[in-house]
Amino acid sequence: MRKIIVQKFGGTSVADTEKIKNVAKIVINEKNNGNDVVVVVSAMGHTTDYLVKMAKDLNNNPSNREMDMLLSTGEGVSIALLAMAIQAQGYDAVSFNAMQIGIVTENVHSKARIIDIKTDKLRKNLNEGKIIVVAGFQGVTEDGEITTLGRGGSDTSAVALAAALNAERCDIYTDVEGVYTTDPRVVPTASRLDEISYEEMLELAHAGANVLHPRSVETAKQFNVPLRVRSSFKTDNLGTLILGVDKMEIYKPVAGVAADLSQARFVVCDVPDVPGQAAKLFSNLAKQNISVDMIIQSYARKVSNTNDIAFTIDSSDIDKTLETLNALKPELKCGEIQVNSEIAKVSIVGAGMIDRPGIASTMFETLAEQGINIKMISTSEIKISCLVDKTDAQKAVKALHDVFDLSCDEVAEVKGDLPDV
Numbered sequence: 001m002r003k004i005i006v007q008k009f010g011g012t013s014v015a016d017t018e019k020i021k022n023v024a025k026i027v028i029n030e031k032n033n034g035n036d037v038v039v040v041v042s043a044m045g046h047t048t049d050y051l052v053k054m055a056k057d058l059n060n061n062p063s064n065r066e067m068d069m070l071l072s073t074g075e076g077v078s079i080a081l082l083a084m085a086i087q088a089q090g091y092d093a094v095s096f097n098a099m100q101i102g103i104v105t106e107n108v109h110s111k112a113r114i115i116d117i118k119t120d121k122l123r124k125n126l127n128e129g130k131i132i133v134v135a136g137f138q139g140v141t142e143d144g145e146i147t148t149l150g151r152g153g154s155d156t157s158a159v160a161l162a163a164a165l166n167a168e169r170c171d172i173y174t175d176v177e178g179v180y181t182t183d184p185r186v187v188p189t190a191s192r193l194d195e196i197s198y199e200e201m202l203e204l205a206h207a208g209a210n211v212l213h214p215r216s217v218e219t220a221k222q223f224n225v226p227l228r229v230r231s232s233f234k235t236d237n238l239g240t241l242i243l244g245v246d247k248m249e250i251y252k253p254v255a256g257v258a259a260d261l262s263q264a265r266f267v268v269c270d271v272p273d274v275p276g277q278a279a280k281l282f283s284n285l286a287k288q289n290i291s292v293d294m295i296i297q298s299y300a301r302k303v304s305n306t307n308d309i310a311f312t313i314d315s316s317d318i319d320k321t322l323e324t325l326n327a328l329k330p331e332l333k334c335g336e337i338q339v340n341s342e343i344a345k346v347s348i349v350g351a352g353m354i355d356r357p358g359i360a361s362t363m364f365e366t367l368a369e370q371g372i373n374i375k376m377i378s379t380s381e382i383k384i385s386c387l388v389d390k391t392d393a394q395k396a397v398k399a400l401h402d403v404f405d406l407s408c409d410e411v412a413e414v415k416g417d418l419p420d421v
Contacts, residue, residue, distance in 0.1 A: 003168040004126065005030050008040040008136065008158035012175050013232040014078050015045035017085075024085035026173070026235055027131060031091065036126045038165065040136040040158040041082055043074025064109035068138075068148045072097075075135035075154075083133045093131040096121070098138040098146075103157065105139030105147045111289055112139055112147035113215075114156065117164040134161065152213020159216045163223035170225050172212060173232040178240030179204075179211050181406035182257040186397050191408040193255065195241045198227075200255050200349050203383040206293075207347035208260025217242070253352035253359055254404040259393040260345040263293065264315040265375070268325065269308050270335030273300035277332060278309060281325075288324050290317045294345070294378040294387060306335075310376065312387065315341050343375065344393035347385040348400055354381050366403045372396050 007027060014020050023041075031037050051070050055062045062070075079095035086093035102118030125132055136154025139147045149156050155172060162170035179201065180190040196204075198221035205214040211229055220227045220242065230239035271277050278297065285292060293312045300307045313321055318341060325337050346367075353359050363384055367374060372395065376387035388396055401407065 003035045004038065004162075004165050005035045006038045006040065006158050006162040006165070006167045006170040007173060008154060008170070009042070009173045009232060010154065010175070011042040011045050011047065013173055014041055014082065017081070019232075020078075020081050020085050023082060023173075023232065024089060026232070027082075027086060028089055028091055029235075031131055035168070038122065038126070038132045038134060038161055038167070039082065040134050040154055040161060041075065041078040042136050042154040043071075044078050044081075047074040047077070065145070068109045068146050071148050072135070072138040072146050075137055079133045079135050083131075086131055086133070091131055092129060093133060094125055095133040095135075097135040098157075099140045099144070101134065103139045103160075105141060105149070107141045107143075107145065107147075108289060109145075109147055111150040112141075114139055114149070114160045117160060119164050122161075122165065149215075152216060155213045155216035156219060159219040159223075159225055159227065162225045163219060167225070170220070170227050172216075172227065172229045174211060174229060175232070176211065176229075177231040177234055177237050178229050179209070179242075179256075181255065182397055182401050183210070183259070186259075186394050187401045187407065189407040190401065191406055193240050195243060196255060197351050198242055198244060199382055200351055201242050203347070203349040203380065204256050204258050207258035207349060207383065207385060208262070208345060209256065209258040252350065252404070252406075253356045254348050254350040254406065255352070256349050257397050257400045257404070257406065258347050258349065259397050260347075261390055261393060262315050263312045263343055263345050263387070264318050264321075264339060264341040265310060265312050265343050265387065266321060266325070267308055267310045267338040267340075268332070268334050269338065270304065270306040271309055272333055273305050273307050281309060281328065281332065282311075284324055284328050285313075285321065288320055290321055290324070294376050294385065296376055312343075312345065312376070342390045343387055344390045344396075345385050345387055346393055346396040346400070347383055348404065349383045351382050353384075360384055362403060363400060366399050367396055370395055370399050 009023050013023055027037055027039050083093040083095040101121055104116040105112035105114050136157040137149055159170050178192045179196055180192055182190045184190045202217040205212050205217050227242040228239055295311045298308045372388050372392045374386045378385045
């Protein structure tokens with residue numbers, strides 16, 4: 001029985017016709033290895049940014065439904081062009097959007113989650129020997145509404161397809177040669193990891209590493225999908241394999257350092273110290289599909305019997321969060337609401353941190369030596385995150401990367417445009 005390989009290519013990999021031809025060669029090479037191939041692609045280059053700009057030129061507050069209708073068109077261009085490029089080399093290829101296949105999502109615009117993938121059409125075309133090219137980032141509801149999956153949605157599309165098809169593996173092709181100990185643009189001597197666990201990759205993704213989106217890693221872990229991050233430009237390099245922590249040999253306590261500059265901190269001041277206040281606050285945010293990251297509640301003040309509740313969110317949700325909190329303010333009977341978007345979350349991640357004393361103190365001492373003030377702290381078994389001023393983020397990453405001895409002798413090569421850090 002032929003094995004199924006799912007490949008995903010990002011926007012930079014298909015930015016122009018020459019790069020699309022290069023992707024076609026990679027796809028055909030996998031087909032010539034005797035495998036069935038399903039390819040997931042993003043919109044070309046900066047297409048999504050261009051579409052967003054056009055929308056904002058016409059309407060400062062476009063509806064999420066119409067934005068999904070607009071943004072889903074970008075991948076339609078990519079899949080058709082790639083299928084044409086593959087056909088030009090004498091191979092049978094066919095492109096499909098999410099509606100044609102049946103990538104079914106929940107009825108939420110701009111941040112939908114996949115709930116089912118119909119595989120009948122996919123398997124029929126694979127059995128006919130065709131290379132299948134699928135539009136990433138998009139889905140369709142049960143009643144036919146077009147949705148998008150949010151940031152990093154094409155990664156999630158690829159992993160979900162691999163899980164649904166019981167694929168041999170899912171290869172994520174990107175602008176770098178794998179997963180690094182930190183962003184190579186911040187620390188040029190960052191080391192490429194040959195392997196990393198699902199757990200570590202998930203924490204790094206949540207912490208701001210821009211190689212993979214957290215939801216794609218969650219899906220890979222849940223369905224045990226073998227995942228490999230590779231370069232579109234150096235295909236002889238196998239990149240980084242992502243696997244279960246039980247299959248790894250751990251030599252260093254810290255595997256990587258990441259910074260997330262897309263965070264904003266809210267402080268709800270003078271919240272009455274009575275049961276149910278936090279539940280009321282965060283349940284209302286959840287109803288608006290606002291994800292909360294770090295949370296701190298201060299000790300109750302004896303005189304006023306109130307406390308402050310601080311939390312962080314993605315900065316794209318600032319307006320919606322402020323609107324929700326202002327509407328809830330009379331019910332909470334709280335004081336002022338403070339917002340700070342000039343902050344960043346800096347994290348260290350490593351499965352080797354478990355039961356290893358001194359890691360947290362080393363992190364805090366290193367930041368103190370750099371004159372970096374810590375505003376909030378959160379921890380898990382394999383991650384420690386500190387909220388710092390945005391202007392201190394790169395300095396913090398460099399210092400932590402150095403103190404935990406994560407550098408190598410070679411300078412990493414980065415191609416294409418990655419998100420700013």
